Amino acid sequence: MPDSRFAVGAVAGAAVALLAGVLGTHALSTTQSTTGLDEYSTVMVDGRRALSANIVAGRTQSLYHPLPWVGIRVHDVSCPGPLLAVAGTRMTCTGRRGDGTAVRIPVTVVNVTPTHITWKFDR
Numbered sequence: 001m002p003d004s005r006f007a008v009g010a011v012a013g014a015a016v017a018l019l020a021g022v023l024g025t026h027a028l029s030t031t032q033s034t035t036g037l038d039e040y041s042t043v044m045v046d047g048r049r050a051l052s053a054n055i056v057a058g059r060t061q062s063l064y065h066p067l068p069w070v071g072i073r074v075h076d077v078s079c080p081g082p083l084l085a086v087a088g089t090r091m092t093c094t095g096r097r098g099d100g101t102a103v104r105i106p107v108t109v110v111n112v113t114p115t116h117i118t119w120k121f122d123r
Contacts, residue, residue, distance in 0.1 A: 013047065032120040033059050043082050050082035051095050060093055060105055060121050074103050075120070083119060085112045 035041055041055045061077035074095030083091060089109040094102055109119040 030073040031123055032116040034116050036116055037085060045082050045084060049085040053082050056083050056107060057093055073098060083107060087112055090123045
C-alpha cells in the first residue's frame, strides 16, 4: 500500500508544478498594458490626448518576449506616431528580429479613463 500512496503523491505534485508553470507563464505573457496619462507620457494630437510613441514602443518591446518560450525576441521597436487615447484606435508598430527581418505589431486601445489608457498588442 505505501507504494501506491507515493505514486499518487508524486503525480499530484507534478500536476501542481505543471499548473503553477502554466499560470506563471500566463501571468508573465500579457500583451495588455495600462499606462498613466500624465505630463511624462502624454502628447497632444489635434487637441486630443495621446500616449507618446516611445512609451508604446518601449513597453511593447519589453513585453513582446517576456519568457524564452513566449513570443520571439524583437529589438528596435518603433511606432509611427502617438497612440490616440480613444478606445478602438489602432496602429501598427514595427520591430526587428535577430536576423533583421521586420515584425509588424498591431496595437489597439482597449479602454480610456481620464487618467489612464489601456492598450494591447498582438503577438
